[in-house]
Amino acid sequence: MASSSTAATSLVVKTSNPLSSKVTSVLSSSYADTEFREALALLDERGIVNTPETRRQLRLDLQKEVIDSNGEIIDEFSKVSDQLRRIGATIGRLNESFNEMKKEMGAAHQATSSTLEETSRLMTQKQHLEQKQTLLKAFKSSFILSDDETAALTQMSEPVDDVYFSTLAKAKKITKDCEVLLGFENQTLGLEVMELASKNLNLGFQKLYKWVQKEFKTLNLENPQISSSIRRALRVLAERPTLFQNCLDYFAEAREHVLSDSFYTALTGSSASGVENTSIKPIELAAHDTLRYVGDMLAWVHSAAVSEREALEGLFIGEAEEIKRGIQAGREKEIWRLAEEEGDSTGDFDAVKTLNELVDRDVSGAVRILRQRVEQVIQTNEETILAYKLANLLNFYKSMFSKLLGSSSSLVESLGLLEAEALRQFRSLARDHVAALQGDFAQTPKDVRPPEFLFEALEQLSSIMKTYETSLASSDEKEADFETIMVEAFDPFTMGCATMAQALPPPADSVFLVNCFLTALNSLGPFEFTHARTSQLQAKIGTERSRLVESQYLFFRKESGLDALITALGELGDAPEDVETVSSLEAAQTSALTQAGQVLDDFLPSALMDAVEKLKYLQDSKLVQEITEEAAEKFCVDFEHVEEMLMLADELAEQKQGESDEPQSLRALFPRTSGEIRVLLS
Known part of the structure; x- marks a missing residue:
């Protein structure tokens, strides 16, 4: 049974071998291969239909095409071969001509070699000569002025134009470049060139100098x-x-x-x-x-x-x-x-x-x-x-x-001298004017008004200040510089007013001076460069104002009848020992207090008007009011002190004598209160 199955299998293998090979061949073909794809593309181009007849005839057609193509190639190569044979013959003839020419050139070279050597030597000499000629030309152009350049630089008949200036620049350059020549051992050439260039350069500057003077003339x-x-x-x-x-x-x-x-x-x-x-x-x-x-x-x-x-x-x-x-x-x-x-x-x-x-x-x-x-x-x-x-x-x-x-110029110096001369003349005239007014300084006006010479002096000074205000000096410099003018044009007149005031009794002297100072202050006030002087005037007015306040204060004390009482109580304080001495004072006795009270009552109704009347010649009414009010305030303060001391004395007397006895009240003899005094003097 086993032998029969083996025989069957071998029979089947033998029977199916050609087909298997074909299938294997087809399956082993790669469609990704380039040649395979090109073959398929070629078949598509030919438009061949896949039939049994076509497949049988395809191989024959392809072999026939290959044979025809090979034949064409052979024909073309035969033509190329013929051409190559002709080229070879031509090259042979060219080689023969070249050899003949080479022989002739060798003979010619032998015949002309001596001439070529002579020519080469002459060319070398020519090159050396050209180099020397170029060097000489460069030297002459750099170190030597031409005849035309020398004439343009030195001759007065030639104009001073661009040619002149370029030549002058060249001459200066030559002089400078000669320093290089002087660095060699043989300095003769450098010295000669420098001497010639310096001579021409000096002549050129002389020509330029004369030309400039000529131009200045025209x-x-x-x-x-x-x-x-x-x-x-x-x-x-x-x-x-x-x-x-x-x-x-x-x-x-x-x-x-x-x-x-x-x-x-x-x-x-x-x-x-x-x-x-x-x-x-x-x-x-x-x-x-x-x-x-x-x-x-x-x-x-x-x-x-x-x-x-x-x-x-x-x-x-x-x-x-x-x-x-x-x-x-x-x-x-x-x-x-x-x-x-x-x-x-x-x-x-x-x-x-x-x-x-x-x-x-x-x-x-x-x-x-x-x-x-x-x-x-x-x-x-x-x-x-x-x-x-x-x-x-x-x-x-x-x-x-x-x-x-500039400040150092002679013109400025001359003007400075003239200014000094004018100022000297001004001071001289001002002093002469003051000297002419010496007689007026002794005549004091009756109404204590500022004298006429002061008005004239201030009018003159105002004109001077208006003129000085236009000067170009700074504010600080103006005030310092103008001080000399004030000394000459202002101080003598204020000193004259002070001299006149010495002949007046107080308070007329202070009223006179205040009027003079106020007049001067009104003239000096509008100008910025008189601040120092206005400050001095205000200080002097303040001094005289204090004197007037004191004068009015004394007027209140004396005319009120309280001068003695204020003087006596002024040194006492509120200490018990001081209060105890009040009743023993002469000014605090019953008769004295009664008399003082009557005088005070008579004085108070017109006290303020009488005080103002004393300063009626003072030109500033506001200042009169301020002075009087300040004096009245001082008087009121003194009255308050008197009132306080009298009240303290009454209290002390009551404590000593007991309730059965009634001592004489000092305050009752003096009924006016400080409040009433302030109302009446306000």
């Missing part, structure tokens, strides 16, 4: 506008400080003459040579008073100085740094100046200071004429207020010129 001096060429020339000329300063001196001298003539013409209407100018209205004829005459002259000088400064600002302010560097470099080269300036810090160029000094020198001639005229005006003036107004006007312009030209 400049419109009425309105000097420094052109760019002159500014450039002066900037360069600053490297020669001596020549630069000489140019400035020349310009200042020329401007001084011009401005002097212009000022003289403005004053008189004609020049110094006598030529009349009808277009100008002379200051000496146009000024109707002395103050305007001096003011017009000062205004002309100020206008000239401002115009002069504006015209020269472009020269010094805009080019200040370059001029400073040029002068500094020039000073270092001028050996003879080093000894003078050693240790001197003023050698640095200050553009503003130089400008101010130049303007100051320009107007110095006009200032001399101004000073002569003003001195003449001051010396011939006989008016005190006018003398001070002249001094204040001079101070005003001195402050303006100090801001314009």
Whole structure:
């Protein structure tokens, strides 16, 4: 049975082997393989239908296509082979031509080798010569001035233009570069070049110096506008400080003459040579008073100085740094100046200071004429207020010129001297006026009103203070500076009032002084620079006010009949021993108290009016009321003390004598109360 099943199985295997192989082959094919997908895609492109006929014919078609393609490739390669054979023949011919040319070139090279060597040697020499020529040309351009450049730099017939300045810069550069040549062992060339360059450079600066002076001559001096060429020339000329300063001196001298003539013409209407100018209205004829005459002259000088400064600002302010560097470099080269300036810090160029000094020198001639005229005006003036107004006007312009030209300028110094002269004249006139009033100081007015000379003096002082108020000084400086004026124009009159008051009895003397001080205070009060004086006046008024209060207080005590009683009780206090002495006082006796009470009753109804009547000449009614009220208050305080002491004395007397006896009441003899006194004196 086992053998029969084995045979069956082997039969089945043999029978199914081709199919199994086919199936296995199909199943083993991977559809992810690239070639397999390309083969399927190719079949799709051919549009082949899967039929038995197609499958049998497909292999044959493919083999036929492969054979045809191989045949085409063989045909193409045969064509390539033919071309390669032709190229090989061409290359052979080229090799033959190359060999022939090589032989000919070798023969030519042998024939021209000597010529080429000679040419190479000549080319090398040419290159050396060109280098030397270039070096010589560079040396000449760097260290030697051409004939045209020398002429432009040194000859006066040539203009001072850009060519001149560029040549001058080149000459300076040559001089500096010669220091390199002097560093070599053979210094002959450097010395010769430097000597020639220095000579041309000095001639160039001399030409520039003369040209600047010539330009200053032709400049419109009425309105000097420094052109760019002159500014450039002066900037360069600053490297020669001596020549630069000489140019400035020349310009200042020329401007001084011009401005002097212009000022003289403005004053008189004609020049110094006598030529009349009808277009100008002379200051000496146009000024109707002395103050305007001096003011017009000062205004002309100020206008000239401002115009002069504006015209020269472009020269010094805009080019200040370059001029400073040029002068500094020039000073270092001028050996003879080093000894003078050693240790001197003023050698640095200050553009503003130089400008101010130049303007100051320009107007110095006009200032001399101004000073002569003003001195003449001051010396011939006989008016005190006018003398001070002249001094204040001079101070005003001195402050303006100090801001314009600096406080150290000669113009400011001249105005300062003129101001001092005007103040001396003012003080002299003020003292003469005070001396003329010495007789008035001895005549005291009957109504104790301020004297007329005080009103005149205060009116004059008010005019002076109004003038001084317009000055440019600060508030602190004004008060300090004006003190000298107060000493001359105010103190003598207040001292005269004090002298007059000594001849008056009190309280008229205090009333007179208070009236004088109040009048003065009203005049000084509106001005800020009189605070110290007003404070002094208020203190003096306070002193006299205290005297008047004391006078009114004594009036109340004496006229009320209580002076003796107040005096007697004033030193006693509320201590028992002091109270015990009250009854023994003469002023506290029955008759004395009765008499005092009657006098007090007669006095009180008109007491306040009588006290005010005593101060009727005091010009300030409010002050009269305050003084009287203060005196009345002091009197009331004293009365309260008297009342208290009398009441304490009555109480002590009652305690000593007992209830059976009734002692005489001191308070009953003196019935008025302190409340009633205050009501009647209020």
